[in-house]
Amino acid sequence: IFELNNYDYLLARIAHRSGRYGVAMANYQLVVLRGSVLRGYALWHLAELSRTFGNPMLERQYLREMQFTVHESLLDAAAANRIARSFYANGDVKLAQKEFERLIRGTNSKTSHEQDRLARENLSLLAECYFHTGEMSRALDVFSLLLSANINPAQPDDLALAGANGLDRIDTVAATGEFPKLSAERHQQRAWVYQFNREFENARRHYLAIVNDHPTDRFSSDAAFQIGRGYSQTNEFTEAAKWYERVQEQFPETDIARDALLQLAASYARVGKYRESASRYQYFIDRFPTDERLDRAYLNMIDIARDQGEEVEALRRATNAQEVFRGKPAEAQALFAEARIYIAREEWQTAADALSRLEKLPDLGGTRVSGGTTNAEVLFLRGFVFEKLQDWPQAVNLYLSIPDGPAEFYGGIATERLKVMSENAQSKAAIEIRQAEFEKAAESSDTATRRSALQNAIRLTVSENDRKVLIDQLREVYSKLPEYSEAEPVRQAHIGRKEILSSEKKTRRKIFEELVFLGLYDEAATEIEAAGNVTDQQLLAQYYLQGDYAERSIQFAESKYKLPADFQLELIPRHIAELLYPSPFADSLILNAPGRDVDPRFLLAIMRQESRYQPTVKSNAAARGLMQFISTTSTRMAGELQLSQFRQDDLYDPSIAILMGSQYVSGLFTLYPNQPSAVAASYNGGEDNMKRWLGRAKSDMPGRYVPEIMYAQTKDYVYKVMSNYRVYRTLYSEDLRTR
Numbered sequence: 033i034f035e036l037n038n039y040d041y042l043l044a045r046i047a048h049r050s051g052r053y054g055v056a057m058a059n060y061q062l063v064v065l066r067g068s069v070l071r072g073y074a075l076w077h078l079a080e081l082s083r084t085f086g087n088p089m090l091e092r093q094y095l096r097e098m099q100f101t102v103h104e105s106l107l108d109a110a111a112a113n114r115i116a117r118s119f120y121a122n123g124d125v126k127l128a129q130k131e132f133e134r135l136i137r138g139t140n141s142k143t144s145h146e147q148d149r150l151a152r153e154n155l156s157l158l159a160e161c162y163f164h165t166g167e168m169s170r171a172l173d174v175f176s177l178l179l180s181a182n183i184n185p186a187q188p189d190d191l192a193l194a195g196a197n198g199l200d201r202i203d204t205v206a207a208t209g210e211f212p213k214l215s216a217e218r219h220q221q222r223a224w225v226y227q228f229n230r231e232f233e234n235a236r237r238h239y240l241a242i243v244n245d246h247p248t249d250r251f252s253s254d255a256a257f258q259i260g261r262g263y264s265q266t267n268e269f270t271e272a273a274k275w276y277e278r279v280q281e282q283f284p285e286t287d288i289a290r291d292a293l294l295q296l297a298a299s300y301a302r303v304g305k306y307r308e309s310a311s312r313y314q315y316f317i318d319r320f321p322t323d324e325r326l327d328r329a330y331l332n333m334i335d336i337a338r339d340q341g342e343e344v345e346a347l348r349r350a351t352n353a354q355e356v357f358r359g360k361p362a363e364a365q366a367l368f369a370e371a372r373i374y375i376a377r378e379e380w381q382t383a384a385d386a387l388s389r390l391e392k393l394p395d396l397g398g399t400r401v402s403g404g405t406t407n408a409e410v411l412f413l414r415g416f417v418f419e420k421l422q423d424w425p426q427a428v429n430l431y432l433s434i435p436d437g438p439a440e441f442y443g444g445i446a447t448e449r450l451k452v453m454s455e456n457a458q459s460k461a462a463i464e465i466r467q468a469e470f471e472k473a474a475e476s477s478d479t480a481t482r483r484s485a486l487q488n489a490i491r492l493t494v495s496e497n498d499r500k501v502l503i504d505q506l507r508e509v510y511s512k513l514p515e516y517s518e519a520e521p522v523r524q525a526h527i528g529r530k531e532i533l534s535s536e537k538k539t540r541r542k543i544f545e546e547l548v549f550l551g552l553y554d555e556a557a558t559e560i561e562a563a564g565n566v567t568d569q570q571l572l573a574q575y576y577l578q579g580d581y582a583e584r585s586i587q588f589a590e591s592k593y594k595l596p597a598d599f600q601l602e603l604i605p606r607h608i609a610e611l612l613y614p615s616p617f618a619d620s621l622i623l624n625a626p627g628r629d630v631d632p633r634f635l636l637a638i639m640r641q642e643s644r645y646q647p648t649v650k651s652n653a654a655a656r657g658l659m660q661f662i663s664t665t666s667t668r669m670a671g672e673l674q675l676s677q678f679r680q681d682d683l684y685d686p687s688i689a690i691l692m693g694s695q696y697v698s699g700l701f702t703l704y705p706n707q708p709s710a711v712a713a714s715y716n717g718g719e720d721n722m723k724r725w726l727g728r729a730k731s732d733m734p735g736r737y738v739p740e741i742m743y744a745q746t747k748d749y750v751y752k753v754m755s756n757y758r759v760y761r762t763l764y765s766e767d768l769r770t771r
Contacts, residue, residue, distance in 0.1 A: 554579030
């Protein structure tokens with residue numbers, strides 16, 4: 033019975049995952065010897081274990097056996113790629129070269145994005161083989177192809193980087209160890225690949241070569257500017273300023289000189305040279321009065337005055353900017369800056385007046401522009417100001433006017449303020465009046481009225497028992513609304529009609545059914561999809577979710593389920609909640625996060641926003657992996673964790689990404705104890721910036737310092753991460769068990 037049900041394969045997988053490699057190997061071998069339908073997977077895992085033991089010859093033996101004895105396996109292509117890489121890792125460069133050449137000859141022109149990337153990886157490794165065997169001409173051709181055939185030249189990937197690095201090594205050999213002298217265009221091409229991938233030192237060498245060897249070339253001004261940008265991106269603003277000044281002096285009439293002037297002003301502000309910064313912004317205003325970035329100069333000078341503690345001057349500049357940009361979006365940004373100054377100074381009535389004027393403007397900027405705001409943010413701040421003015425009814429009305437649901441940051445903190453007011457003796461009466469109104473409205477025969485009343489009543493209720501009663505009543509109302517009702521998830525798979533399945537698909541179905549029976553959804557999901565004719569996409573998404581392929585499940589869920597802005601979190605149907613807010617990589621999260629005083633749910637909230645749970649994703653800012661680390665941060669974390677053999681590509685390993693994420697977030701919580709919003713802002717926008725924003729707010733309350741976040745991307749990031757975190761805390765316990 034044990035063999036009939038393939039329990040030996042299940043035992044092997046469990047032992048493999050828990051590090052009992054001897055038990056795993058013995059049971060995988062039993063599966064192979066008796067010719068189980070799962071023998072292909074068993075051979076693949078035996079090869080994995082052999083690699084773990086440092087035995088590449090045995091690894092290749094198992095992979096070859098799989099190729100010859102298991103026909104039409106999903107793992108065929110993966111096995112061929114592993115064999116080539118095994119030879120390469122073992123130093124058998126000639127044999128690796130033959131394998132890679134065979135793989136590249138067999139590459140189909142019609143490939144998926146992932147297959148195309150794998151083919152380019154093989155090209156990269158083939159080029160390395162040519163380099164190590166001294167076939168420089170062939171290596172040069174392949175490295176050049178990697179560099180020029182980059183999928184997106186504006187965002188060169190890891191393989192373009194490998195091409196640039198390989199060409200540099202070849203040219204250095206040809207130049208007998210000296211840095212090669214190339215055309216300005218070639219230096220520029222390689223420099224940009226390094227710069228984008230945050231290898232600033234290598235980029236700087238090429239840019240300096242342009243500046244020094246080709247001073248009159250068309251690339252020279254950009255090279256000088258990019259050197260400054262490289263220093264800015266590593267927070268070396270004093271060095272950055274020198275290069276921006278150089279651009280001003282040598283290329284004053286170029287378009288890039290305008291960019292450099294703005295960057296120069298920002299760099300001086302970052303090192304505390306506020307007078308120099310303000311003078312550069314003023315020079316920009318005087319010299320380029322029609323430039324489309326003129327508003328940045330005016331608005332940044334408000335922030336400079338605030339950072340110096342000169343709030344009267346900041347208010348004067350805010351008033352001036354409103355006059356200059358009357359009727360334009362920058363008017364709202366300047367008025368919003370004015371309102372925030374009054375809030376920081378706790379001048380509540382003046383702040384209320386400013387926010388009232390702001391609310392009437394047609395374009396608040398949103399999260400499109402730096403220093404912009406949203407209707408929800410303005411409503412919250414108005415509610416907070418009226419709360420401080422002790423106008424309790426107005427505060428309650430404003431807080432309740434902000435929808436509270438899965439993606440509503442300000443709706444969530446407005447509800448928190450309402451609960452604070454419920455427990456305050458002075459404001460409690462205003463809460464009770466509205467509660468009584470909602471309880472009466474909840475008796476209405478009109479379903480929409482009843483739903484709205486119950487949702488508002490829940491927001492005003494502090495007692496957990498009373499809250500549960502209201503939620504049960506709301507669940508009953510939801511069940512009668514067609515837009516909220518969801519059918520139970522289908523539990524059976526439908527893969528076409530049996531009589532028209534090919535022999536390959538019949539075998540695939542048999543393998544799939546066995547894997548599902550064993551609960552091994554990671555392998556089952558790929559088998560069912562490869563079988564084709566899947567009629568139940570929701571079931572496939574659930575299999576991917578259970579197999580720790582959350583990136584595939586969330587793709588399906590986000591395309592199918594659009595939750596309303598005011599949806600009650602506790603009432604999200606469980607099968608939908610787990611697809612939209614999955615908890616993949618739970619073992620690594622539990623292993624690494626709690627011991628560093630980090631809530632695993634907070635890491636999931638970051639992961640959902642950063643990578644959508646894709647382990648191998650790379651962003652347009654060269655951030656890698658689940659937690660989207662840039663190279664400077666990951667190198668620092670590797671040092672703290674004493675990972676002496678760390679390479680940047682290790683970030684594509686979920687366990688490494690989560691380990692580093694736990695370490696980094698733990699450090700941020702040390703800086704901002706019990707302030708997850710500040711940690712999220714630091715994670716995206718940088719620690720130094722978060723300190724400045726907190727300083728301007730003069731408060732550690734999220735509702736006061738989040739509006740001070742100047743980077744549009746960072747503010748939007750905080751909204752989303754903190755909304756994710758709230759949902760995760762509602763749906764899961766700290767040990768990631770579903771509630």
